[in-house]
Amino acid sequence: MEEYDLVIIGGGPAGLTAGIYAGRQGMNAVILERMTGAGSGYMVPLMENYPGFEVTSGKELLEKMRKQVEKHIPIRNMEEVKEIRENSPGDISLTTSQGEYRAKSVIISTGSHHRRLNVPGEYEFLGRGVSYCATCDGPLFKEKSVVVVGGGNAAVQEAIYLNDLDCDVTIIHRRDELRAEKYLQNKLKGHEIPVIWDSVVEGINGEVVVNSVSILNRKTQEKKDLPTDGVFIAVGEEPLNKVAQSAGVELDKEGYIVTDKHQRTNLPGIYAAGDITGGIKQWVVACSEGAVAALIAFVEVMEESEIK
Template sequence: MEKYDIIIIGAGPGGLTAGIYAGRQGTRNLIIDRDLAGGLGREVPEMENYPGFDNVSGLELIEKMKAQAIRNCDLHEMEEVTEIIKTDDDEYHFTVKTSKDEYKTKTVILATGSSHRHLNAKGEEEFKGKGVSYCATCDGFFFQGRDIVMVGGGNSALQEALYLNNLGANVTLIHRRDEFRAQKHLQDQIKEAGISTILNATVEEIKGEMLVESVVLKDTQTGELSEHPTSGVFISVGYIPHTELAKQLGVELDESGHIIIDTDQKTNVDYVYAIGDVCVGLKQWVVACGEGAVAATSAYHDLS
């Protein structure tokens, strides 16, 4: 059974940064991810607020970070962590079981991220992959020249609406509140691009025969229903944190289900740290990277 000083679970921006910092501090560490490195970061069409880049796609940045990480640590992609067991060992405090192997480690950094939140609208599951999508960069190409709706009001929703518009789709933004939550510069870009918006509306049903043909909207102020024709429904309404492993370890969560951490990224469980979207705090790429650096350094000091 291989032994490590630090095992990082999740290879998103935070996990990769933690691996870089941990390796440069001289520790033996491993990053494990059940998918490809990058997680939801791979889906970001473009960022204009990441330091050092005027404009960069999530996939491009992930590939750069991955190349840097594997120079400093081991990286296992497509390997799911199924269980973390506390041990009685005074040095190696945990056994990490995966779909492929078992490992011993002195510390664990949880960078398990989150997944797309669903609308739970009628027809959503039925038309998934048939016009319903949660990833503009994955599926946007297929909707060039077609009418589509983007549901959501945060940064991600507006970024993806702009991306889809640039691809040549005819985009309408739908948001349940009377104003968007996204940063002002994104709202300004939506106006400049001439993207249509429908505020104070929720998607109650997604309709069609073989493929999506329309959505039923409910006015949140009057309760009135209306039908809006569309070929595609792109959904960006938040994320659900992946805390299954945290719960196994007895890690404390807040009311929203996110991991509670201190300023050193420590959880309430000794030698367990957490970073990124699974934690309480601002959901931003640069924040996850900073937290990864802090967690790796905290783990290093706790092992010294």
């Protein structure tokens, strides 16, 4: 059983930043990432609001961060944490897909995952016209028609990205106005991307691949089928909180981890950072929370060691 001062669960912006700060403090730490990279962060096609980068992508930024982390502590990919058990303050056991760990502290930065539409055809046509990642699959739809479902930042960013790939893009949004930042809305208008308002997708249709979506107008109750080659779904996210639940970490009504201003949870030695804490889901916020969590963990691990 390997023992660490700090185990960081999740290799997204929050977890990687925590790793940088923990490593620079000289902590014996490790990052455990359940995927090969940093999850949904790799899917962000374009970023224009991360300080110091006029334009970048999620993949580019995360790869730079990973290289920086690996100068200080290891990152173990494809190792999912299944369970956390707090034996006593400063003594935490973790069970992963690869083995067992013990740690004096843990930072949970498991993030969130894409919310599903849960409509007929969504699962059947996954990878055959249905996608949750424009960066990953967009080039396959060059010069084809696609719809983007959603109205937040992610949906608008994906629509613009797909439009730049010469896709014929239409947004479908359940409300009569977008939730995206005004700056992105203005860019959307500049690209002249049409929006079908007050409408929801009730089904995704096709034979071997997608060929249309069934749409319901929520105000008029009118139904119609819209021909399309691809469906990109960007309707929000849900917290990846299973491991937090296993430990008895307090969650809010939406399933996000409750923390204080120092990223402490209700359990001593267990912290949380990034999208798993809810609130404003921005990379700069996640990085900030990761830094705070790592610095507080360092101080409290040192204090606990002095007491012992």
